[in-house]
Amino acid sequence: MKVENSDMSNRPDFIQLRNVSKRFASAAGRFDALKDIDFSISQGEHVAIVGKSGSGKSTLLNMLTGIDHPSRGTVTVNGTEVHTLNESRLATWRGQNIGIVFQFFQLIPTLTILENVLLAMDFVYAIPKHERKQRAMALLKQVGLDQHVNKLPTALSGGEQQRAALARALANDPPIVVADEPTGNLDSKTTEIIMNLFAQLVGAGKTVIIVTHEKNSGPVYDRIITLKDGMVIGDRRGDES
Amino acid sequence: MNTKFKKVIGDLRINPGRIILVIFALVIGLWGVGSILVSYTILSHDLNENFIRTNPLDAAITSKDFSRLDLAALRSRPEIEKAEFRDFSSLRIETHPDEWIPLWLFGVEDFANLNLARIFDQKGDGGPVTPADGAMLLERDGLKFSDLKAGSRARIRAGGRIVDVPVAGISFDSAQAPGTQDHLIYGYVNKKTYSEITGEAANQRLIIRFKNVESRQDVEIVADNLREYFKSLGIAVDAVKVPKFNSHPHQWQLNTLLFLEGSVGFLAFLMGAVLVSQLIAAILAKQIRQIGILKAIGASRSNIFQMYLVMVLAFGVVSGAIAIPLATMSGYAYAYFVANIINFEILTVSLPVHLYFYLIGAGLLLPILLSLPTILKGTRMSVRDALSDYGIRQQDTSSNRSDIINRLPIPGNLALAFRNTLRRKKRLAVTVVTMALGVAIFSTGFNVQQSLKDLLFDVNNSMKHDVQVVLINQIPKEQVEKYFSGIDNISRIETWNGGRGGMQSNIVSTDDGVGIIALPYNTDLVAFRSVEGRWLDGSTEPEIVMNQEAAALYDHPVVGGYQLLSIRGKQLKAKLVGIVDEFEKPKIYMDKDMYDGIANPNHYINSLMFVAKDKSFDKVMALKRDVEKAIAPSDLQILYVMMQAERVKIIYDHLYIVLVTIIFFAMLVLVVSAMGMASATSINIMERTREIGVLRAIGATPKMIYRLFVTEGMIVSVAGILLGLLLSWPLSIVAAKFFGNLMLDIALRPAFNHIGFAITLIATVVFGWLASRIPARGAIRVSTREALSYE
Incomplete structure (x- = not known):
C-alpha cells in the first residue's frame, strides 16, 4: 500500500543529525560505527535506513532514539537535544516521543498482549489512567488483534506478535515510530501486513523510520538513506529508481 | 492490578525453583539469625534474672x-x-x-x-x-x-x-x-x-x-x-x-554459648547475605534484556527500581512469614535446652516487641539491602548494553593467564574449565572465600572439640588412681586402712593429706584460701602436664607446685620465686618450682613429709588413693561399691568417694553443651557456605545459557557440558576447601586459646582432629560436588533451541 504524501521539502526539520560520529573501543581496538552523519528528517516522513550488516544502521537508530549517545555531533528531535539528556530524562522523553518496534518483538512474556500495551502507558503517564484500557483495546483492534488481547505472546504467531509490538509502540501516541528490521523474521505475506500498518501511521501524520536491509521495498518509503561503513552513501526519495 | 506489579508476579512464576531457592536461603538466614536473636534475648536475661530473684547472698x-x-x-x-x-x-x-x-x-x-x-x-x-x-x-x-x-x-x-x-x-x-x-x-x-x-x-x-x-x-x-x-x-x-558478685556460678557456660551464638550468627548472617545477594543477582541477570526493553518503551530508572524492589520485598514478606515463627520456636527450644542443662527457668514468656520489629525489619530490609547493589547496577545499565545482553560476555582476557593455563599439562576440557572459572574474578573470589570460611570454621569446630577432648584426656591421665576417698577429718592412717583390707581388687592405697591454706598475695584477706595437697613428692599417681618449671623433687628446701587456676588466682607468680604460705596457722616460705595444667579448683602441691613437718606432726591423713588391680570400668565400679560397703559400718566421716572416671565425667558434663553447640554451629556455617557455592555455580550457568546453546550447536553433547560445569564447580570447591583448611589451623590456635580462657581460665592446647579433618574433607567435597552437580544437571535440561533463544 502506497500512502500519498505531500512534498516534504517545505516542511521544517523534525529530526536533525549534525556531524554525528560514534566510536566503540574493544579489545580489538577502536572502531568507528558512524562517521560524520549529517541529515534531517521532516515530520510525517516515511524513511528507510538501509545497508549491509555492520554498516551502522542499528547504531544510527540508537542515536535517534537516545538508546545510545554519539561520541561527537548533535541529535535534535522535535526541538529536544537528545544527546544532552541523562538516562532518566531520556526514558521519559522516549516514552512520550518515540515508539520502538524490535526485530524480535521483545514483548514481555509474562504479560498478556493487552497488559504489554498497558505497561508502556503505565510507565509514561501520557494517557490518563481511566482511558488507558480503552486506548489499548482500540490500538489492538487497529492492528487486528482484538480477538487475542488476553493471550500471552507465546500463544501468537510471529506476525501477530509484531503487530502487538506495534500497538505497544503506539501506546503513548508518540509522533515518531522507529523499527529495527521489523519484518526480518516474518514471511512475505505478514511483511506486507506490517508494512501497510506502518504506511497507515505515516498517513496519520507519524514520522516512521525503519531500519531494513530489504532494498526492493523502495516505493513504500518517502525516502531511503543508505549507509556503508558508517557513512551515508545515498539519500534518495523512495520513488526514485 | 497495576501492570508493573503483574509483570513482577509473572517474573516470579517463570522459574519457581530459583524463587524457592532464594526464599529458602532467606528463610535459612533469617531463621538462623532470628533463632540466635530470640535465644540470646531470652538467655542473656533469664539466667541472671533467675539468679537475682533468689536475692543471692553476698x-x-x-x-x-x-x-x-x-x-x-x-x-x-x-x-x-x-x-x-x-x-x-x-x-x-x-x-x-x-x-x-x-x-x-x-x-x-x-x-x-x-x-x-x-x-x-x-x-x-x-x-x-x-x-x-x-x-x-x-x-x-x-x-x-x-x-x-x-x-x-x-x-x-x-x-x-x-x-x-x-x-x-x-x-x-x-x-x-x-x-x-x-x-x-x-x-x-x-x-x-x-x-x-x-x-x-x-x-x-x-x-x-x-x-x-x-x-x-x-x-x-x-x-x-x-x-x-x-x-x-x-x-x-x-x-x-565471698562468691562471685551477682553472678550465677555457671554464668561462664552461658557466656561461652552466647559468644558462640553471637559470632556464628554474625557469620551465618554474612554468608547468608552473600548467598541471597548472589541468588537475587542470578534472577536479575535473566532480566537484564527485559530491563533494556522496559527502558526502551519509556520506563524510567525509578520505575525499574520500584518493580524489582517489589519483587525483592515479596521475597522478604514470604520468607519473613515463614522464618519468624520458626525462629521464635527454635529460639525458645534452644533456650529451654540450655535452661535444662544449667538448671534455670525460662521466665521470658513474651519476647520484647522491639525484637519482632528487628526480625520483621531484617526480613524486609535484608533482601532489599542485599540486592540493592544488583538492582542499582541493573537500573543504571544503559538501554544499549541491556538490549545487547546475549549471555556471552566478552571479557578482557589476559593473554598471560591463557598462556599459563595452556602450558599446564592438563586436558583441553580442564583447561577450558579453568579459563571459564577465571572469567568472573570478583564472583570467584567471593565464592572461594565464602566456601573457605565455611570449611575453616567447620574444621576449627572439630579442632576446638579435640582440644577439649585432649584436656579431658590430660585430666584422665594426670591422676593415675582409680578411686579416691576424701575424709572430712584428719585421722591416723592405720585407723582408716584397716577397713579396706578385705577388698580384692586393690593393688595399693596411697594416703595424702591437705586442707585449706593461704598464700600471701595481693588478694584481700577474706578470700577462702587455696587447697593445699600434701602427697609423696615421688608419687606415680599424678602426671600433670607441666606448663612451666618442674614437679617436686624431694629437695630439702621447701618447694611447691601450683596448678594454673592457683597461678591465675595469685596473679601469676614467678616460677623460681619464694612464696609465704600459711598452713594451719603455721608460716612457711617455699619456692615455687613449677606450674602444672589441671582442670580443677586452685591447688598447691607440696611434699607430704615437708607438710607433716610443719603442720601435721602426727602424720594424719585425709585422703586415700586406691589403685585397682583390674582397671576395667566394671571392676573399678565394683571396687567403688566395695569401698562404700566397707565404709558403711565405720565411723569414718566421708567427704566423698569418687572414681577417676567420674571426675572426668563431671568435667565432660560441664563441657558437653559447648562441644555440641560448637559442632552444630560449625555445621550451620558449612551448609550456608555450600549453598553460596551452589548459587554461584547456578548463576554462572544461567548467565551462560546462550553459550550452552552455542556449544551444543557446534557439537558438544549434554554430557560434555555437564562435565564442564561440574569441573568448573569442583575447581571452585577445591580452591575453597584448600584455602579453608589452610585458614583453619591459625583459626584453631586462636579459638583454642579464646574458648579455653572464656570457659576454663586456661589456654587450651591447639589440637588437630584427624577424624574431623576427614569429615570436613569428605563433607565439603560432597557438598561442593552436589553444589556443582545440581545446577549442571539443570543446564543440560535446556534444549539447544531454548538456550540459543535465551533473552
Missing part, C-alpha cells in the same frame, strides 16, 4: 561463736540489707543402691519466709513446701541422676551414721551450680532436722546481703569490717566466703 560467714550474736542488732547495722542463718554441711546421699554422691545440706531458718538465698517450688513459681521435722526437700536437678523423688526415703551418710530421711518435696534453687554437672544433690531441712542429721549445732553459718555494694571488692571490704565487728563481740570467725 557473703557467708562461719563461726562456732554465733550463739553470742544478737541477730536483730546485726540486721540493724547500716551496711546490712538482709542477714539470716543458713547452716551448711557436706554429707553423702545414696542415689542408687550402693552409689553415693555428695549431698550439700542446708539448714533453713524459715521456709515460709525466705528473704535471702531464696529457693522455690519445683516449677520455680512460688515458695517451696515447708518440710516437717525430720524431712527434707531435694533440689530438682538431683532427680535427673537418682532414684529419689518426693515421698521416697533418702539414705544420708553423716559422719559414721546412715540416716533415713523422707523426701517431703522437690525444690528449685536457681542460685546453685547445676547438680547434674557437679554430680551432687542439694537438700534443705529445718534447723532442728539439720542438727539431728549432722549432729552439729545450728546457727553456725550466717548468710548476708549488703547494702550499697557494687562489686566483689566492695563486698570483701565490707565483710572485712564485719569480721572486725564480730571480733569486738568476741566472736571468732572461722571463714568468710
